[in-house]
Amino acid sequence: MKSDSPTPVVASLRVQQLLQKLHALSDVEEKSWSQRFFYLTRLVRFLVFALAVGQNVLLQRKIAAGTTSLTGKVTATEKEHAKAVKARLHCKEAGDEVEPWIELREGDLLESLKVDNGVPERIDLLLLDSTLLSQHVPPSLQ
Numbered sequence: 001m002k003s004d005s006p007t008p009v010v011a012s013l014r015v016q017q018l019l020q021k022l023h024a025l026s027d028v029e030e031k032s033w034s035q036r037f038f039y040l041t042r043l044v045r046f047l048v049f050a051l052a053v054g055q056n057v058l059l060q061r062k063i064a065a066g067t068t069s070l071t072g073k074v075t076a077t078e079k080e081h082a083k084a085v086k087a088r089l090h091c092k093e094a095g096d097e098v099e100p101w102i103e104l105r106e107g108d109l110l111e112s113l114k115v116d117n118g119v120p121e122r123i124d125l126l127l128l129d130s131t132l133l134s135q136h137v138p139p140s141l142q
Contacts, residue, residue, distance in 0.1 A: 011051055015094050019044060022090065042076075043087055045127075047094055050074040050102035057101070074102045075119065077109040 009019060026040040053072040060070050078084040084106040091099045105112040113119050 009048055009051065010055070012095075012097055015047075015051060015097050018090065018094050019047065022047070043090060046074055046076045046087070046102060047090065047098055050091075050098045051094075054097060054101035072101060075105060075113075076102060077105045077107070077112050079106075079108055081106060 009016070011019070022040055022044050026044060053074055057070055057072045064070070076087070078087055084104060087104055091102055091104065105117075111117065115121055
């Protein structure tokens with residue numbers, strides 16, 4: 001499905017409408033320069049990443065005729081409970097195209113992203129946008 005966004009995303013109408021709604025909210029928030037703008041832009045990225053991971057995993061499983069145990073997951077973190085609740089609702093709204101492929105961890109990312117807390121030892125891609133990390137990068141993430 002074609003999107004009006006700068007980066008077209010192939011997804012169901014339901015996910016397209018959710019992404020358009022979140023982009024519109026993000027545009028409004030950007031004009032007000034509030035902290036919610038940053039939350040919304042991160043949420044859109046997490047949803048799009050999860051959508052892409054799910055599509056890639058399903059395609060690879062199809063190519064391998066179901067003989068592969070290939071998996072994928074986007075792990076997101078949110079320190080603020082209210083934002084985590086909203087993010088979970090948006091993931092649920094996106095449905096099976098996104099929800100199974102995203103794991104939202106709530107709390108301080110210096111704790112929630114530790115291998116001891118279930119984060120895989122091997123990570124294919126890591127995007128962090130927190131200035132906090134410049135001072136406190138745990139050894140498990142170095």
